[in-house]
Amino acid sequence: MDLPDEEYLAERREQMVRFQIEDRGVTDPLVLSAMRKVPRHKFVPAHLLENAYNDYPLPIGFGQTISQPYIVGYMTEQLRLSGGEKVLEIGTGSGYQTAVLAEIAGAVYTIDIICELVDAAARRLEELDYKNVFLKCADGHQGWPQHAPFDGIIVTAAPGAVPKPLKDQLKPGARMLVPVGELSQELILVKKRPDGRVEEEPILPVRFVPMRSEREKRP
Ligand code: SAH
Numbered sequence: 505m506d507l508p509d510e511e512y513l514a515e516r517r518e519q520m521v522r523f524q525i526e527d528r529g530v531t532d533p534l535v536l537s538a539m540r541k542v543p544r545h546k547f548v549p550a551h552l553l554e555n556a557y558n559d560y561p562l563p564i565g566f567g568q569t570i571s572q573p574y575i576v577g578y579m580t581e582q583l584r585l586s587g588g589e590k591v592l593e594i595g596t597g598s599g600y601q602t603a604v605l606a607e608i609a610g611a612v613y614t615i616d617i618i619c620e621l622v623d624a625a626a627r628r629l630e631e632l633d634y635k636n637v638f639l640k641c642a643d644g645h646q647g648w649p650q651h652a653p654f655d656g657i658i659v660t661a662a663p664g665a666v667p668k669p670l671k672d673q674l675k676p677g678a679r680m681l682v683p684v685g686e687l688s689q690e691l692i693l694v695k696k697r698p699d700g701r702v703e704e705e706p707i708l709p710v711r712f713v714p715m716r717s718e719r720e721k722r723p
Pocket residue numbers: 568569570571594595596597598599600601602615616617618621642643644645660661713714715716717718
């Protein structure tokens with residue numbers, strides 16, 4: 505079978521944005537245009553290319569997944585970015601969510617505990633010419649204190665509770681999205697008020713891979 509050409513993939517991407525993202529209520533023009541632009545098919549394993557624009561997560565190796573497109577759109581919109589911000593992402597994975605954020609934010613700091621995934625994502629993002637992305641291989645529970653505070657934090661693996669260092673690294677007035685729980689998970693919207701108080705609100709039932717601790721680094 506011939507490989508799908510770029511024109512066909514661009515058409516599939518447009519349909520993904522219209523029917524999976526816009527039709528389900530994501531309206532932020534920055535998010536929609538970022539998702540129209542980022543070539544999701546470059547973030548999935550070659551044998552899954554045909555499925556890159558479908559309405560579900562896909563395996564990316566090491567027991568991990570690239571999130572469903574709608575979840576990426578929904579979480580990015582919930583960050584309420586207006587452009588130029590400094591954002592922290594925990595769970596780089598394929599780097600797809602990273603690229604969507606990099607289209608909008610001024611700088612994206614992203615951490616994954618699996619170094620092979622960080623290397624592969626770094627290569628992909630470099631090929632696509634993203635110059636505002638900074639990656640590291642580490643346990644995301646600690647955040648990235650050297651670059652804190654952040655204007656937004658997005659976590660794409662599920663911890664048992666919102667990690668305290670991440671709350672500390674959120675700027676007053678900023679928002680964090682984090683899936684919390686084990687068998688049943690809720691996406692939690694964390695808001696740091698201007699006076700520094702932190703509010704947590706569950707906004708959507710979700711299913712993410714668990715966030716690992718340093719001692720269970722290997723599957
Ligand atoms: N945002 C990704 C999806 C990531 S899947 C994408 O768009 O492709 C979740 C990722 O979280 C996996 O890559 C996994 O290795 C990573 N992860 C799990 N526990 C972690 C931890 N403690 N610190 C950092 N990353 C972690």
